[in-house]
Amino acid sequence: MVVELPDSTLDRLFRALADPSRRDILRRTMTTSASVSALAADYEMSFAAVQKHVAVLESAGLVRKTAKGRERLVRADPAQLARARAVLAELETLWHARFSQLDAVLSPPKE
């Protein structure tokens, strides 16, 4: 159950999550899809700024945009989120192996 993701993908993923506005947008679009302007209405920043945040989330694969008339509906996609969580879980797994280092000796490296 080793998670194999290119570095750049993970970089963009965690980077995207490292901003409170983006986490909020993600939270909001988890349950409902919302247009960019609908999202932007609830923040202090400009529309363009929110647009950029959505773009960051989109390029990280955390969100998808679908055209509907003149507006673009944004909805979260939990797949990448699950991957990020798996990466963290895997790191934690290493910690648990900390005191049972016999395993490392008994199972020879495969590559």
Add this chain to the structure above:
Amino acid sequence: MVVELPDSTLDRLFRALADPSRRDILRRTMTTSASVSALAADYEMSFAAVQKHVAVLESAGLVRKTAKGRERLVRADPAQLARARAVLAELETLWHARFSQLDAVLSPPKE
């Protein structure tokens, strides 16, 4: 089981995770503690650069440094990692509530 963390803490956490070198350092120090120079030996970058990465991990609470003679041993602390994972899990939970939006109707808005 709501995760309550100040935004800035989460920012630093995910920010720290958004770099392959830092994730690697984290991985390495999960199982063993290593001095900064021992860590630095395995990367192309300068010692000072590695030192900075460790500092970022430390300020995110992902790593702790303990003095041992002239060297500082770095070891990972999985606590913050678990918190980050919990935040992601909570976000995913929202997704699952997506189709049971009756809840939103039944509980009137509080603000």
Add this chain to the structure above:
DNA sequence: GAGTTCTACAACCATCTGGTTGTACGTTAG
């Protein structure tokens, strides 16, 4: 004591980031 090792920290630099404003264009409403 002298030299080496490990670390800390400052200064500097290029690039990225998060924000802004302005312009342009497709879409909906009157």
Add this chain to the structure above:
DNA sequence: CTAACGTACAACCAGATGGTTGTAGAACTC
């Protein structure tokens, strides 16, 4: 058709980030 709305995108700016080199101090080694 015209006006308003929703979006896209470029240009610009201040500050953060990731890297460098250089200097200095504390701790080992000899």
